[in-house]
Amino acid sequence: MQGIWQGTLTIDPAETLADTFIARSPAIAARVMDGEMMIMSAVDSTFFSLNEVATVIFQAADGLTPLSEIVAKRVCTEFEVEPEEARRDAEQFVTELSQHGILLVSDKPIPAHNFPSSTSGNVGKQ
Amino acid sequence: MSLLVEMNERAMKLGVPLSVHIDVTYRCNERCQHCYLDHDDYGEMTTAEIKDILDQLAEAGVFFLVFSGGEVFMRRDFLELVEYARKLMFNVKVKTNGVMIHEYEARRLRELGVEQVQISVYSHRPEVHDAITKLPGSLKRTLDSIKFLKAQGLKVTVSNVLMTINRADHRATQALSKELGVDYTLDPTVTPMMDGDTSVLALRVDADNLDELFSDPALVGNPEEYCAKPGPVDEDTMEGYSCSAGHTACYITPYADVFPCVQFPLATGNLRKQKFIDIWKHSPQLAEVRSIKVKDLTVCSSCSHAGTCTRCPGLAYMEGSMRGPSSSDCEKSFHRTGIPSANMLRKAAAASSGPLIQIAPMMA
Numbered sequence: 001m002q003g004i005w006q007g008t009l010t011i012d013p014a015e016t017l018a019d020t021f022i023a024r025s026p027a028i029a030a031r032v033m034d035g036e037m038m039i040m041s042a043v044d045s046t047f048f049s050l051n052e053v054a055t056v057i058f059q060a061a062d063g064l065t066p067l068s069e070i071v072a073k074r075v076c077t078e079f080e081v082e083p084e085e086a087r088r089d090a091e092q093f094v095t096e097l098s099q100h101g102i103l104l105v106s107d108k109p110i111p112a113h114n115f116p117s118s119t120s121g122n123v124g125k126q
Numbered sequence: 127m128s129l130l131v132e133m134n135e136r137a138m139k140l141g142v143p144l145s146v147h148i149d150v151t152y153r154c155n156e157r158c159q160h161c162y163l164d165h166d167d168y169g170e171m172t173t174a175e176i177k178d179i180l181d182q183l184a185e186a187g188v189f190f191l192v193f194s195g196g197e198v199f200m201r202r203d204f205l206e207l208v209e210y211a212r213k214l215m216f217n218v219k220v221k222t223n224g225v226m227i228h229e230y231e232a233r234r235l236r237e238l239g240v241e242q243v244q245i246s247v248y249s250h251r252p253e254v255h256d257a258i259t260k261l262p263g264s265l266k267r268t269l270d271s272i273k274f275l276k277a278q279g280l281k282v283t284v285s286n287v288l289m290t291i292n293r294a295d296h297r298a299t300q301a302l303s304k305e306l307g308v309d310y311t312l313d314p315t316v317t318p319m320m321d322g323d324t325s326v327l328a329l330r331v332d333a334d335n336l337d338e339l340f341s342d343p344a345l346v347g348n349p350e351e352y353c354a355k356p357g358p359v360d361e362d363t364m365e366g367y368s369c370s371a372g373h374t375a376c377y378i379t380p381y382a383d384v385f386p387c388v389q390f391p392l393a394t395g396n397l398r399k400q401k402f403i404d405i406w407k408h409s410p411q412l413a414e415v416r417s418i419k420v421k422d423l424t425v426c427s428s429c430s431h432a433g434t435c436t437r438c439p440g441l442a443y444m445e446g447s448m449r450g451p452s453s454s455d456c457e458k459s460f461h462r463t464g465i466p467s468a469n470m471l472r473k474a475a476a477a478s479s480g481p482l483i484q485i486a487p488m489m490a
Contacts, residue, residue, distance in 0.1 A: 027239045029217030031189045034140060038133055038189060040217050042239045045281075047129040 022070075022094055022103050023063030023110040030058070043101055053079055054093055061103060063110030067094065137187070137374045143406055145190040145375040146183055147388050150176060150207060152196040152380050156223055156259040158246075160289055160329050162319045163196065170380035173203045175398070177210050179378065182402040184214040191216035194388075196380070199226035205234050212238045219244065221285075224271030225264055232274035242281045245272055249295040250302040258291060272306050282308040288339070289316060289329040300344060312345060315454060318444050320391050330454070336461035353462050356434045363433040364421040371439060372415035376406070386415050390440025392448070415439070418449055425451045429468035431459040 255265035303310035372386035382397035395405030441452035451469035
């Protein structure tokens with residue numbers, strides 16, 4: 001993998017998650033409602049809803065933390081899931097969202113100025 | 127069910143303010159004949175105040191944010207506000223007359239990920255559009271802005287208000303929009319001034335114009351379907367609400383006042399004195415708005431149009447009661463279907479039965 005891109009991407013199985021950095025695209029709107037992340041692409045107005053696990057990965061996508069670390073420190077610990085299962089699901093999730101331009105993926109850290117830096121509020125969880 | 131509909135339903139259930147319309151200024155470089163605003167500045171919010179409110183809105187769960195005015199670009203900090211809003215990941219829509227948008231502004235709006243820009247165009251003819259805006263050369267500058275925005279790949283919608291002075295031009299304005307490659311909306315609603323002055327209502331088009339609009343496939347799709355007579359009103363309709371104002375949406379003025387909607391000037395609190403979430407959750411006025419179901423409406427609950435009418439509670443409020451009818455929506459329902467509303471029948475009966483107070487001489 002080279003550089004930062006949007007569009008079709010499949011994470012090469014030969015590479016490790018430690019080589020993968022993910023960042024939220026600057027062309028999206030997002031907000032957490034009742035524990036689920038709602039996302040709309042400003043490019044094509046497509047709308048997505050993420051479950052709680054996917055929401056954790058999305059919120060941790062700061063462009064600087066390797067995906068492997070997100071999976072190990074956030075997903076496996078918060079949801080008590082086996083590392084191999086978590087890794088496989090995370091790869092699939094990142095691939096899918098990058099295809100819709102929601103996530104940017106790179107083999108290098110992604111500069112923060114390229115994307116909205118703030119996470120959103122968490123409503124509906126009183 | 128689409129995700130968007132599901133999101134709306136969930137927001138309604140959770141009491142989340144999904145959409146907020148914020149007017150960042152009432153100042154404007156145009157003086158449109160039909161405008162309901164006073165364009166003087168009585169102390170609009172500072173950059174810091176608006177940013178603080180945007181933080182509060184994000185925390186409250188607001189997803190859709192509309193920046194409007196006045197003319198938004200009259201504020202020198204407008205793009206800074208858009209950038210801040212986008213960092214908070216709002217879906218941002220901008221309403222503008224476009225006069226101050228050039229290549230730089232268009233490029234920045236695209237870079238910031240603005241979802242849509244809505245631009246007011248009242249006619250394809252400069253002599254009509256400029257006469258409405260009272261700004262010479264405004265149509266040319268507005269059309270230029272649309273080209274700049276389109277060149278950036280932004281979604282643009284032309285928004286037209288049908289009035290007595292431009293009623294002959296709406297088809298050509300729609301054709302112009304198509305030529306420019308942008309969407310087009312037409313609204314025959316002219317609202318009273320925010321201070322209650324109703325003189326602008328003289329610009330409303332007459333019945334013949336409404337009949338013509340409602341039978342135009344280019345505007346309404348399938349006229350037979352659009353103009354179908356209303357079916358029976360079911361229990362779900364009676365237990366429902368007129369619109370999202372105050373339920374999942376609200377409006378903020380440049381002076382930090384919070385209203386249920388831009389067309390519903392019911393003061394519910396001020397963000398210079400209270401936090402947004404406190405107003406949203408605890409305002410007695412919003413609680414009253416939210417308590418009103420269709421079955422509670424004084425006249426409309428008995429109307430055959432109850433399930434299909436576009437009744438605006440804000441216009442009803444300005445007419446005298448948020449539980450009462452909105453006469454302009456009664457007119458629309460009537461001209462759309464040919465069936466008079468309960469409000470129209472009531473008024474006709476009152477007019478035919480003589481004076482409201484009658485005195486008969488006592489017979490000795």
